[in-house]
Amino acid sequence: MTITVQKLQRSFAYNGIALPDPGCELSPEQVRDVYSATYPEITTASIEGPEQKGDRLIYTFRRAVGTKGSLSANAPRTSRIVVRRRDDGLSYVEPQSAVMTPVERLTIALGRWVRWLDRRWPVVLRKE
Known part of the structure; x- marks a missing residue:
């Protein structure tokens, strides 16, 4: 029986979009900073994972719930x-x-x- 070592590829996901790994030497926080130029709302997102799916490690960027200073129409105001x-x-x-x-x-x-x-x-x- 032989043991094979296989390096898992990293992948990132944000809002249902698969984002490729810009560089394996970058930390997930640095990757978030790289993609913040394209997706500005990702700068405050939390990083979840990695979650293994097949031969990939998937990190998920979750943005903060809600929007700053926004009230829904039905929200009670005090x-x-x-x-x-x-x-x-x-x-x-x-x-x-x-x-x-x-x-x-x-x-x-x-x-x-x-x-x-x-x-x-x-x-x-x-x-x-």
């Missing part, structure tokens, strides 16, 4: 910021609770509806 103007003309920022009264919701909805109407059927005033 606070909001309102910009107010004082009598002396200076503006200031005032944090408030995001719980809206029914009147505030109705006012916002009516404002959106009026803007939609204005875009759909602009009012034309004529001088006679």
Whole structure:
């Protein structure tokens, strides 16, 4: 019985895309830096693996979940910021609770509806 030594090829995957190994002397972190020029969102990705599949070692880049500063439309908001103007003309920022009264919701909805109407059927005033 003879033992054969076989070197496994490295491969990298990101977002379902197979990425070839740019150099076996590079660490997985350095490979991530190489591919960050093509895929900028990969710079903050975590590296998982290696996972052996056949004669390959596959490292997977997993990007961070979500996006920075983004809220989904259905996400409950706990606070909001309102910009107010004082009598002396200076503006200031005032944090408030995001719980809206029914009147505030109705006012916002009516404002959106009026803007939609204005875009759909602009009012034309004529001088006679």
